[in-house]
Amino acid sequence: MMLELYHNDMSVCAQKVRLVLEYKGIPWQGHHLNLRAGDQFKPSFRQINAKGLVPVLVDDGAVITESNAIIEYLEDTVEGHPLRPVDAALRAKMRGWLIRLDAGLHEHVAAISFCVAFRHQLLQRYPDTEQIERFIDQIPDPGRAGFMRDVLPNGVASKRFSLALYSYNQLLADMDDALQQRAWLAGDQLSLADFSYVPYIDRLDQLQLSFWWRDRPAIADWLERMRGLPAYGTAIQQWNNNDYLQLMAGHGRESAPEVQRVLAALVTEA
Numbered sequence: 001m002m003l004e005l006y007h008n009d010m011s012v013c014a015q016k017v018r019l020v021l022e023y024k025g026i027p028w029q030g031h032h033l034n035l036r037a038g039d040q041f042k043p044s045f046r047q048i049n050a051k052g053l054v055p056v057l058v059d060d061g062a063v064i065t066e067s068n069a070i071i072e073y074l075e076d077t078v079e080g081h082p083l084r085p086v087d088a089a090l091r092a093k094m095r096g097w098l099i100r101l102d103a104g105l106h107e108h109v110a111a112i113s114f115c116v117a118f119r120h121q122l123l124q125r126y127p128d129t130e131q132i133e134r135f136i137d138q139i140p141d142p143g144r145a146g147f148m149r150d151v152l153p154n155g156v157a158s159k160r161f162s163l164a165l166y167s168y169n170q171l172l173a174d175m176d177d178a179l180q181q182r183a184w185l186a187g188d189q190l191s192l193a194d195f196s197y198v199p200y201i202d203r204l205d206q207l208q209l210s211f212w213w214r215d216r217p218a219i220a221d222w223l224e225r226m227r228g229l230p231a232y233g234t235a236i237q238q239w240n241n242n243d244y245l246q247l248m249a250g251h252g253r254e255s256a257p258e259v260q261r262v263l264a265a266l267v268t269e270a
């Protein structure tokens with residue numbers, strides 16, 4: 001039976017899973033969810049993932065949630081195009097990169113995306129407080145609902161925004177360090193770590209923040225190599241949603257002075 005993927009065109013963790021599927025040449029059938037319309041809260045999807053989050057992979061009845069668990073599952077079950085280093089130390093390095101996403105970076109990408117751009121989609125779709133509250137009330141995780149109650153009204157003034165910039169600043173320094181030493185994040189071979197981070201760096205670019213790695217050519221070079229892979233075309237470019245891209249570019253430019261201000265303060269404090 002063909003693998004089924006519940007996903008969203010611009011969701012970073014869904015992009016990550018599509019990249020691995022495409023790189024490995026695995027056929028899959030997609031179910032696309034509109035996350036602004038609230039498809040993730042529909043009972044039919046909540047039966048699949050009670051957390052109301054994408055991506056979800058369904059393989060012959062086995063339901064797998066969490067993007068990192070999904071890509072490891074693909075690595076375990078599909079032969080060919082290995083993406084886990086053989087060397088145990090490099091394998092641990094690769095896992096370290098994956099853990100970093102779950103240990104905060106994923107929330108930080110959401111904070112930057114929502115504070116700068118995505119909040120405008122929801123504020124436009126649900127223009128009065130009651131409508132927006134009804135949308136937020138459907139979010140099963142109280143932590144995530146609290147996140148929305150903060151970022152939607154506060155935008156770049158939210159404390160989460162400066163924390164996210166701080167965390168990304170550290171990430172870029174660490175990526176630069178790794179990529180100056182070896183060709184890929186976990187050594188000399190492409191691994192799950194590289195596929196996992198492309199969407200998180202692309203997102204900064206979409207928000208007009210690529211100046212951040214202007215002085216880090218190792219990151220720019222890595223990004224170019226990743227974007228040159230055929231899987232990037234089929235997993236990312238073919239799914240790019242122009243409305244999202246335009247919204248992020250416009251609001252990204254608008255927020256640039258605030259980003260620069262917060263970053264300058266980080267450098268002074270360091």
Ligand SMILES: N[C@@H](CCC(=O)N[C@@H](CS)C(=O)NCC(=O)O)C(=O)O
Nearest residue numbers: 011012013035053054055066067068
């Ligand atoms: N740790 C999860 C995070 C999943 C997640 O946050 N998914 C987002 C899209 S990137 C989502 O479904 N959001 C729905 C919502 O915000 O209601 C993973 O890696 O799969």
